Amino acid sequence: SGCGTFTFLSSAVAAVSGLLMGYELGLISGAILQMSSVLALSCKEQEIIVSSLLFGALFASLTGGFLIDRFGRRLSIIVASSLLVLGSLILLPYESYGILIVGRIAIGTSISLSSIATCVYIAEIAPQHRRGLLVSLNELMIVIGILFAYISNYAFASISHGWKYMFGLVIPLGALQAIAMYFLPPSPRFLIMKNNDEAARKVLQRLRETSDATKELTVIKSSLKDEHQYSFFDLFRSKNNMRARMLVGLTLVFFVQTTGQPNILFYASTVLKSVGFQSNEAASLASTGVGVVKVVSTVPAIVFVDQVGSKTFLCIGSSVMAVSLVTMGLVNRNIRVNFTSVCRSQSPEDLFLQRLGNLTSVTNESLKDLFASMTSPERLTFDVQRSPDVARTGEWNRTALAGGKSTTESHMENGEIPVVLKWLSLASLLVYVAAFSIGLGPMSWLVLSEIFPGGIRGRAMALTSSMNWGINLLISLTFLTVTELIGLSWVCFIYTIMSLASLAFVIVFIPETKGCSLEQISEELAKE
DSSP, X not given: OOOOHHHHHHHHHHHHHHHHHHHHHHHHHHHHHHHHHXXXXXXXXXXXXXXXXXXXXXXXHHHHHHHHHHHOHHHHHHHHHHHHHHXXXXXXXXXXXXXXXXXHHHHHHHHHHHHHHHHHHHHHHSOXXXXXXXXXXXHHHHHHHHHHHHHHHXXXXXXXXXXXXXXXXXXXXXXXXXXXXXXXXXXXHHHHHTTOHHHHHHHHHHHHTOSOOHHHHHHHHHHHHHGGGOOGGGGGSOGGGHHHHHHHHHHHXXXXXXXXXXXXXXXXXXXHHHTTOOSHHHHHHHHHHHHHHHHHHHHHHHHHHHHHOHHHHHHHHHHHHHHHHHHHHHHHHHHTOXXXXXXXXXXXXXXXXXXXXXXXXXXXXXXXXXXXXXXXXXXXXXXXXXXXXXXXXXXXXXXXXOSSOOHHHHHHHXXXXXXXXXXXXXXXXXXXXXXXXXXXXXXXXXXXXXXXXXXXXXXXXXXXXXXXXXXXXXXXXXXXXXXXXXXXXXXXXXXXXXXXXXXXXHHHHOOOOTTOOHHHHHHHHHXX
16 A cells, blocks of 8 residues: 555666666676786775775765755756766776776766665655665665676676676666656655645655545655754764764764675675686686675565564674684685785786886886886796686786695695685685675664654764765775785684674664664664
């Protein structure tokens, strides 16, 4: 009742933003393997390309709330889709480090703006008893988009300049969404905010498939009055325990990022390549398993959250993440692979020729780095069987000299990694991804939408979203550098500690909201 075909169709078209967002987030995992070879990118340059999307996302999260309230949710989605198409078009004709950064910033701005606008739009057109299901549709579309990205990474891994095809695939879908959104109705809540009650009434009648929407119209107008009870600065005051609620929200977002999942998303193929999936195709195919696991794990979490409770899912997810990260760390410690050999996958002579091919890029510093790598004391072991897309760049793997003569270490000296360790590393990675997808992934944003009162929920979500993208940017910008300094195994151990801290935080501070209305939740939190 009240959720007809038109309401579902409108929500589904808007949720395409989630599909595009997931695709762009997962795409870079495979694309960076090819771009690093073609453009001779250093580890730091790869980090900047990956993180440039987050610069745009952070900017949009800081300004998106104003744009959405000023110009409307539907128009914001149309603008975001158009910007995604533009950013993708910028990337296709050029092979330039600078152009890549500009295009990725535009795409980052697009997906951040659309993610905020889509959630608000769906929530405002959905009937109350179907709002959770329809809003969760966006989360499901995100993980499906990530899966499609990983499939795309594998499909184009062996094709010359396949990364351009990867970026170009979203152009038709983004354009179609922008066109389709134009024919969908604006949010009735936004129309009322603009004092256009009659238009809002007609939209509600169409969405609810009823001839009388007076009751719901009255409820919306009443809730809009409540929003003026709070100002932005009330988030940092003790009024109704708002400061404590804000700290809970920000800390939860902090753990979403510092438990390491974003880096697994961005660098999945690179990580897998470092633990023995040597070719781009093999690494991309293995990372496709990551996408499948994310989708499969997210579905039951969304379906059963009303029965099990978000706090329970958060506890289970954090616990399993800690166990899988310890396993991953121990496995990678036994492998003893030089992680940064993967993000520097050019032979010295080919790298030298590529540098000289563009004289404007040759500096004393770049030549210094080049000859330093050529005279490195580490042994260079060339990969004889090269995939077509990297054949001309002489893909190579550096293996540190082993001191002992155990079986495992002898494998290392020959540039080989034991099959058992390779697959154990992949298995622990998949368990880690599954745990995140039933816990911190979907449940954090559900909790955030519940713990703030309606009158200030939008501004509180905008603030937590800004912190989310900001920490994501910082971590992703330094992931390869930190891994080079301390090793992949110690990175996993740090993520383990953060997962355990997340578990303790959830147990102590996160309320169980199962079976409670938003008003009941807010009333209880105001008393604490």
